[in-house]
Amino acid sequence: MALEQGHAVEVRARILHVFDGVTRLLGEVERAGYGLRHLALDxxxxxxxxxxxxxxxxxxxxxxxRLSHHPTVVEAQVGAPS
Incomplete structure (x- = not known):
C-alpha cells in the first residue's frame, strides 16, 4: 500500500449548478492526480x-x-484546512 505524499488543502467553491459544478471540480482534481479526502456540499x-x-x-x-475556469464554478478559493 502506497503512503500518501504531500499535504491537505481546502477548496471552497460556489457553483451555479450543483451536480455539474461538483462533477467538474472532481474531474479537475482527478485529472491533476490529487487525492480526495473529504467532500461537503450545501x-x-x-x-x-x-x-x-x-x-x-x-x-x-x-x-x-484552474478550478475556477469552468462556467458552472462561480468562485474557488484554495487554502489551508480550517
Missing part, C-alpha cells in the same frame, strides 16, 4: 468544500484559477 447555498491532498510546492493560486 445544496441550498450552492457551496462545496473539498479537502484534497496536493504535492508539496503546489502553487495554490494556480490551482484556484
Amino acid at each position: 445544496a441550498t447555498s450552492s457551496a462545496v468544500t473539498l479537502s484534497i491532498l496536493v504535492p508539496d510546492g503546489t502553487d495554490l493560486s494556480v490551482l484556484a484559477a
Whole structure:
C-alpha cells in the first residue's frame, strides 16, 4: 500500500449548478492526480468544500484559477484546512 505524499488543502467553491459544478471540480482534481479526502456540499447555498491532498510546492493560486475556469464554478478559493 502506497503512503500518501504531500499535504491537505481546502477548496471552497460556489457553483451555479450543483451536480455539474461538483462533477467538474472532481474531474479537475482527478485529472491533476490529487487525492480526495473529504467532500461537503450545501445544496441550498450552492457551496462545496473539498479537502484534497496536493504535492508539496503546489502553487495554490494556480490551482484556484484552474478550478475556477469552468462556467458552472462561480468562485474557488484554495487554502489551508480550517
